[in-house]
Amino acid sequence: MNLDFIPSHILSALEKTDVKKIIEIRFRNGQPIIVKTLNGRFYLNDYGLTILNDKCFICRKEHLENILSKLTENSLYAYNDRLKNGYLTNNSGVRIGIAGECVFSNNEIVTIKNVSSINVRIPSFVKDCSKKILNYIISSEKRNCLIISTPGFGKTTILKDLSIQLNSILNKNVLIIDERGEFKEVEGENIDIVRYSNKYYAFNYCIRSLSPEIIITDELITKEDWQCVQNAVNSGINIIASVHASSIEELINKEFFVKNVFDLYFLLDNKDVPGKLKFVYDKDYQII
Amino acid sequence: MKLLIGVVGVILCTFIGKILSEKYLKRKNFYSEFYNFNQKMKSEISFKQSTIKNIIDKLDNETFRCYLDEAVLMHNENLYVSFLSDEENDFLKEYVKNIGVFDKDSQLLYLNSVDSQIQILYKNSFDDEKKYRKLYVKLGFLFGLIFLVIVL
Numbered sequence: 145m146n147l148d149f150i151p152s153h154i155l156s157a158l159e160k161t162d163v164k165k166i167i168e169i170r171f172r173n174g175q176p177i178i179v180k181t182l183n184g185r186f187y188l189n190d191y192g193l194t195i196l197n198d199k200c201f202i203c204r205k206e207h208l209e210n211i212l213s214k215l216t217e218n219s220l221y222a223y224n225d226r227l228k229n230g231y232l233t234n235n236s237g238v239r240i241g242i243a244g245e246c247v248f249s250n251n252e253i254v255t256i257k258n259v260s261s262i263n264v265r266i267p268s269f270v271k272d273c274s275k276k277i278l279n280y281i282i283s284s285e286k287r288n289c290l291i292i293s294t295p296g297f298g299k300t301t302i303l304k305d306l307s308i309q310l311n312s313i314l315n316k317n318v319l320i321i322d323e324r325g326e327f328k329e330v331e332g333e334n335i336d337i338v339r340y341s342n343k344y345y346a347f348n349y350c351i352r353s354l355s356p357e358i359i360i361t362d363e364l365i366t367k368e369d370w371q372c373v374q375n376a377v378n379s380g381i382n383i384i385a386s387v388h389a390s391s392i393e394e395l396i397n398k399e400f401f402v403k404n405v406f407d408l409y410f411l412l413d414n415k416d417v418p419g420k421l422k423f424v425y426d427k428d429y430q431i432i
Numbered sequence: 433m434k435l436l437i438g439v440v441g442v443i444l445c446t447f448i449g450k451i452l453s454e455k456y457l458k459r460k461n462f463y464s465e466f467y468n469f470n471q472k473m474k475s476e477i478s479f480k481q482s483t484i485k486n487i488i489d490k491l492d493n494e495t496f497r498c499y500l501d502e503a504v505l506m507h508n509e510n511l512y513v514s515f516l517s518d519e520e521n522d523f524l525k526e527y528v529k530n531i532g533v534f535d536k537d538s539q540l541l542y543l544n545s546v547d548s549q550i551q552i553l554y555k556n557s558f559d560d561e562k563k564y565r566k567l568y569v570k571l572g573f574l575f576g577l578i579f580l581v582i583v584l
Contacts, residue, residue, distance in 0.1 A: 218504055218532040219483040221539045228535075255535040 145266070146236040149214035151207050153190075160192035167296070169264040171203040171211065208259050215240060220255075226324075226340065228253045237328030239265045269329055273298065273419035274306035277410055280424060280432075282313065287358060287382035290406040292389045298418030299386035300326050300362055305419075306384060307360050311335050319356035321346040326362070347372035351379060358382045367400040374402050392429050408432075438583040442576030449572020453565040455515040458495065460561040462513070463554040465493035466524075469500070470550050474543050477536055484532045503528040520553065 145163070147155055154177060158166070161179070170178040176197050177188045186193035187200035194200055215232045216223040226232050232240045244259035281287055291299050304327055310318055311332030320327050320337045323346075327337060336354050338346045343361060350356060364370055364387045373383050383406070389395040392409060406427065413422035424432045469491060476482040484504055491497040495513075502508040503525070512521055530542050 213507075213532070216532070217483040217485055219485070220533055221477050221536040222481045222483050224535040254537070 145238065146234060147238065147264075149211050149234060149240075150264070151210055154188065154201055154207070157188050157190055157192055157201065163266075166266050167268075168266060171208060171262040171264070173203060173205055173208060173260045175203055177201045177203050208262055211240075211262055212242075212259055224255055228255050230256070231324055233325035233328075235328070237267045237326050239267065239324055239326055241265065267304075267326060267328075268298070268301050268418070269304060270298070270301055270418045271305065272309075274302045274309055276419060276421055277302065278306060278309050278313070280408055280410075281310075281384075284408070287384065288377055288406045289384045289408045289410065290364075290395075291384075291386040291410045291412065292392070292395055293386075293412035294390050295388060297412040297414075299412070301418040302412075303327075303360055303362060303384065303386060304330050307335060308332060310358060310360075314358070316357040317355060318358045318360060319350050319354055321350070321359060321361040323362065343369045343372045347376055351376060351381065356381060358384065360384045362386050363388065370400045370402045370405075374405050377405050392423070392425050396429065434583050438580035441579040441583065442573065445574075445576030445579060446569060446572045449568045449570070449575075452572075453568035456557070456561040456565045456568075458515045460554075460557045461493050462496050462515070463550070463557040465491055465496040467550050467554045469496070470543055470547060473531065474540060474547075477539055477543070481536070499524075500528070504532060523549070523553075 147158070147163075150158070150169070158169070158179070161181070165181040165183060166179060167182065168180045170180070172178075177200070179186045179188050179193055181193070186195060187197050188194070189200045212220075215234060216227070220227065223232055227242060228246075230242055232242065234240065241261075241263040242256055242259055243261040244256040246256055247254045277289065277291070281289060291302060293299055307318060307320055307327065307330045310316070311334045314334075316334060318332070318335045320330060320335060321341070321343060322337050322339045323342065325339050327339075330337065336350070336356065338350055341349075343364075343366075346361075347359070350359075359376055359381055361373075361383070362385070364373060364385050373385060376383055385406075387395060387398075389398065392411060395401060395409070396403075404427065408427075409425040409429070410421055411423045411425070412418075412420065414420040426432055469487070472487055472490075473484075476487055484500075488497055488500045488504070491500070499511060499513060503511050509525070511525075513524065516524065527546060531539070534542060
């Protein structure tokens with residue numbers, strides 16, 4: 145995994161730890177650098193992870209600027225469309241969330257300046273983590289599925305594994321709408337990937353040009369997202385998507401939620417085990 | 433023997449004159465590339481949105497390419513181009529500081545704002561090269577001739 149955008153002394157401290165267990169690294173201006181791993185939350189010093197916050201690495205403005213200039217290859221204008229949405233993704237699919245001062249013009253965000261926080265989310269690939277969900281999809285032949293959880297429960301990890309499994313099991317054209325470049329490891333003979341496009345453009349352009357039978361997409365948020373999904377389902381395309389919610393009730397009460405689109409709803413259970421299901425609901429929101 | 437020494441003197445002085453005039457040629461080529469770079473940046477940002485590294489890699493002038501490599505990509509702030517004046521070096525540093533750090537519209541605005549200044553610098557360097565380069569060679573040759581007369 146390529147983390148070379150992280151300042152060298154911080155990177156060498158990280159390399160003294162088990163990098164595979166790292167979930168995220170948080171840089172906040174003037175605050176200790178925090179590393180979240182499968183074993184908990186730690187600070188970082190020259191020797192690796194520590195629970196003591198004295199003599200730990202403190203994030204400086206230069207660190208944030210350095211990370212940003214490396215991620216944007218010293219060419220912010222080329223990455224600004226992603227930056228203004230609050231994230232960047234590097235070439236190995238590491239998602240970097242960004243907070244700072246938003247600059248607006250004509251009620252539209254133009255860019256983010258004076259970056260004050262950076263959250264590096266390390267992508268994980270857990271083979272077979274989508275097996276339970278896949279079993280439901282295959283056995284019931286109901287392929288409009290929505291994966292539900294709060295952030296950090298591994299929705300994207302499940303979708304990545306699901307894409308690969310569907311590619312090998314079903315002989316159908318699978319389209320992945322990868323808005324943030326997080327599906328970098330995913331490839332297959334039946335898979336098409338559209339990257340860094342919003343859902344509106346990807347759905348409209350791809351249904352006409354790529355004739356997908358299944359569309360996989362992450363995080364339905366806006367009214368347009370839900371409308372795109374509804375239109376695709378009405379066109380006979382199967383949709384597998386994810387959404388942020390902590391329960392089925394919360395989902396149903398969401399402002400832009402559209403009923404009668406999905407056949408199955410999977411509520412994730414455990415933050416540390418991607419793919420563990422709490423409940424599976426049918427189209428009438430009844431537990432199966 | 434005296435004639436031989438005199439001729440060697442003429443050749444040597446002309447050669448020194450040529451070497452001293454080289455900075456004008458370097459300066460002209462440097463600004464020519466600087467001007468091209470600024471134009472390329474504007475078109476690449478407007479259409480392809482290529483990264484600065486890609487634009488730098490396509491540059492022909494090695495001095496200018498190496499300068500940008502060091503200054504923009506390696507963030508070296510202590511560079512000094514010997515054949516440019518202090519004022520010109522400051523302008524160059526300011527330029528480097530302001531590329532790659534803005535969104536598309538602001539970046540284009542900045543590049544357009546410095547365009548005429550770069551054009552003037554290029555024109556001046558072109559005129560200087562035309563004026564002084566031949567002069568240095570001629571002066572070198574003249575000194576060589578004086579040396580020849582003295583020797584003979």
